Amino acid sequence: MGSETEFGIHAPTSPGANATYLSSQVIAAYARLTRSASRAETGWDYTDETPLRDARGWSVARSQAHPDQLTDAEPVLTAEAVALAHGPAEIELDGDQEPALMNLVLGNGARLYVDHAHPEYSSPEVTNPRDALLWDVAGDAVALATVRALAGDEARGPINLYKNNTDGKGASYGSHENYLVPRSVPFSDLVRGLTPFFVSRQLVCGSGRVGLGQDGKGPGYQISQRADYFEAEVGLETTMRRPIINTRDEPHAVADKYRRLHVIIGDANVSHVANYLKFGTTALVLSLIEAGRAPQVEVHEPVSAMHRLSHDTSLGEKVRLLDGRQVTGLELQWMYFEAAAKLAADSGVASADGGDGHTAEVLGRWERALTDLGGDRDAAAGYVEWLAKLRVLEGYRSRDGLVWGDARLGLVDIQWSDVRPERGIALRLAARGSLETMVDPGSVAAAVTEPPPDTRAWFRGTSIKRFPGSVVSASWDSVVFAAPGSYRLQRVPTREPLRGTKALTQGLFDEHARIEDFLAALLGERRT
Amino acid sequence: MAGQEQKSTQPRGEDEAVEVDVPAPAAPEASAQDTASTQGVDDLLDEIDNVLETNAEEFVRGFVQKGGQ
Numbered sequence: 001m002g003s004e005t006e007f008g009i010h011a012p013t014s015p016g017a018n019a020t021y022l023s024s025q026v027i028a029a030y031a032r033l034t035r036s037a038s039r040a041e042t043g044w045d046y047t048d049e050t051p052l053r054d055a056r057g058w059s060v061a062r063s064q065a066h067p068d069q070l071t072d073a074e075p076v077l078t079a080e081a082v083a084l085a086h087g088p089a090e091i092e093l094d095g096d097q098e099p100a101l102m103n104l105v106l107g108n109g110a111r112l113y114v115d116h117a118h119p120e121y122s123s124p125e126v127t128n129p130r131d132a133l134l135w136d137v138a139g140d141a142v143a144l145a146t147v148r149a150l151a152g153d154e155a156r157g158p159i160n161l162y163k164n165n166t167d168g169k170g171a172s173y174g175s176h177e178n179y180l181v182p183r184s185v186p187f188s189d190l191v192r193g194l195t196p197f198f199v200s201r202q203l204v205c206g207s208g209r210v211g212l213g214q215d216g217k218g219p220g221y222q223i224s225q226r227a228d229y230f231e232a233e234v235g236l237e238t239t240m241r242r243p244i245i246n247t248r249d250e251p252h253a254v255a256d257k258y259r260r261l262h263v264i265i266g267d268a269n270v271s272h273v274a275n276y277l278k279f280g281t282t283a284l285v286l287s288l289i290e291a292g293r294a295p296q297v298e299v300h301e302p303v304s305a306m307h308r309l310s311h312d313t314s315l316g317e318k319v320r321l322l323d324g325r326q327v328t329g330l331e332l333q334w335m336y337f338e339a340a341a342k343l344a345a346d347s348g349v350a351s352a353d354g355g356d357g358h359t360a361e362v363l364g365r366w367e368r369a370l371t372d373l374g375g376d377r378d379a380a381a382g383y384v385e386w387l388a389k390l391r392v393l394e395g396y397r398s399r400d401g402l403v404w405g406d407a408r409l410g411l412v413d414i415q416w417s418d419v420r421p422e423r424g425i426a427l428r429l430a431a432r433g434s435l436e437t438m439v440d441p442g443s444v445a446a447a448v449t450e451p452p453p454d455t456r457a458w459f460r461g462t463s464i465k466r467f468p469g470s471v472v473s474a475s476w477d478s479v480v481f482a483a484p485g486s487y488r489l490q491r492v493p494t495r496e497p498l499r500g501t502k503a504l505t506q507g508l509f510d511e512h513a514r515i516e517d518f519l520a521a522l523l524g525e526r527r528t
Numbered sequence: 529m530a531g532q533e534q535k536s537t538q539p540r541g542e543d544e545a546v547e548v549d550v551p552a553p554a555a556p557e558a559s560a561q562d563t564a565s566t567q568g569v570d571d572l573l574d575e576i577d578n579v580l581e582t583n584a585e586e587f588v589r590g591f592v593q594k595g596g597q
Contacts (some may be wrong), residue, residue, distance in 0.1 A: 004597075006596045008593050115597060116595070117593070117596060118593070118594070167591050167592055168591070169593075170595075171592070171594055171595045173595060173596025173597065174593060174597040176597065238597040239595060312536070374569070378539070391569060392572065392576065395569040399570070407587075410588040411581060411587055414591050415580060422579060425576055428579065432575070434568070434572060447561075
C-alpha cells in the first residue's frame, strides 16, 4: 500500500502567482536540499504509465481524454506560466532562475512532483498500515523542509504548504491511497464490498471542513473534506465527476497478477490515528472482499448518502439499504468491523503468536473509535480528526460568539493543516498532548531518508542513494541506470512489489561498490 | 473545473447567520470532568490565538487553489 498527498500551496506575498510554477519551486527547493545534504534524488520514468486504462475492461481513447487525465507525460511549464509566477507583469525573469523541476524520486523511495497545480508526495510502497502512516508523515517532513528552505526568498516571498483537500471556494485536490489487490478478485466485488464502507469511513478518518457544498458557501461544519466533491459511484476520472470507486487500471506491477486499487475518496490526515485507521481498516475490508466475506449490504444512492453522513456531526443520520433497512454510518462501520474481527479470529491473523503483528492493533483502534464516537465524544476528540477540529471551532464559537460564516473559523480550518509545527493547529494540539500521535520524530526523520526495507522501494531508494550520478530516472516499476562512460541506458524492471527488498538486495549493494560491477552482478543474476 | 456550478441551496452570507444543527462536543451533563475539559479548550484557544494568521478575512480570501486530483 502507499499514500499520495497533494498539498495546498499558498504564497501570501505573491497573490495570483501561477500555482504550477510555485509547485515546481517546491520540488526544486527539495532537490537543492538533498544535493547539499548528499542525499539523492532522480527523475521519473514514464514508460509504464497507463492512466486511461479502465479496470472494467476498456481504455479511454487519448483523443477523448481530458488533459488532466494524461498523467503519463512530463507536465510542461510554459513561459507564460513562469512569467505569471510573480503576479501579472511584476518582474522580469532573471538569468539565474531555477529550471522548472517537475519530478523527483527520493532516496526513501518516494516520488515528489508537480501534480497539476500542487506539489505531491507519493510515499514508497509499504506492507502495513504503520509503515503507511510513517512514510506519509515523512512526506509532511519533506514538505516542511521545502517551506523552510523557501521562507527566506525575498523576491518571491515564502511558500506555505497545507495538508488539506480544499480551499473552501470550489477547488479540491486529493490525498489518495493505493492498495495492491490480486487480479483474481473481480472488480465488481470490489465495488460492491467497498462502496458502503467508503460511504461511512469518513466518520473514523474524515479531517473535518468548515462550509457545506462544493463552494463551501453553506454555513456549517462537516465531517469530510472531500465528500461534497464526489458525484459518481464508479468511474475513471479523478479531477472531475469524481467517483467513490475509481477504476484507473494502472497496476505499476505484474499486470496479470495484481491490480492497484486507487482510492480517491480519502481526506488528508494530520491526525496519526485517523491516518493509520484509513489504511488499516481499508486493508481489512479488502481482505474481507478477497475472502468473499464482506457484509452483504448495498446503500441506496451512495453518493448522496455519503454527502448526508458527512453533513451530520451528530451521527444520527441514517442511510437506506437496498434491503429496506435504515442504518447510521456508525452501524455500517460496525458491520464491517464485526466481519473483519470474525475473519481475523477464524484465520488467526490477529493472534498474539502467529498473527501478522498489525491486524490486532487495527481492530483494537477501530473498535475503540467506533465505541467512542457512539458514546464518549470527548475521548474520540483526542484522535478522531474531524472531532478534534470541531472541538476547537466550537470553542471559538462559544468564547467569541462566532457564526459559521466568520472568517476566523475559516482560518482555523485552513491553518489546522499548515505543515509548520509552530503554525499548524493540529500539530500544536499534538505537541501539547491533545491529539494522539503514533510515530515519533526520530522514526519520521529516518523515514525521510530511508526506504522501507520490505518492498521494491528499498531497491529503488538504495540505488538512488548509492549511485546518485548513475540513476537517470526511476518509477514504481523501474530503475534506469547509466553507467559512467557508457551510452547505453540499462532499465531494470521492478514489476514485482515484494521483490527488491533489503533482504534480497542488500548483499548485492554491499558486494559491489562500482556501478559497473553492481549492474553486471544484478543483470547476470536476473538472467539466470 | 469542480465547483463552478452553484449547487448549494443553503442560505448564505454572514448576515443571515444561519445556525446548523451541530451539537457541542462536550457531554451534556455538567460534571467536574466537563469543567476540566472546558478549561482545556480555553487554554488551547489562548495558545492558538497567538499563532493564528493576523488578518483572517484577507487570509481566507487569498487562500485560492487550483483543482487537483
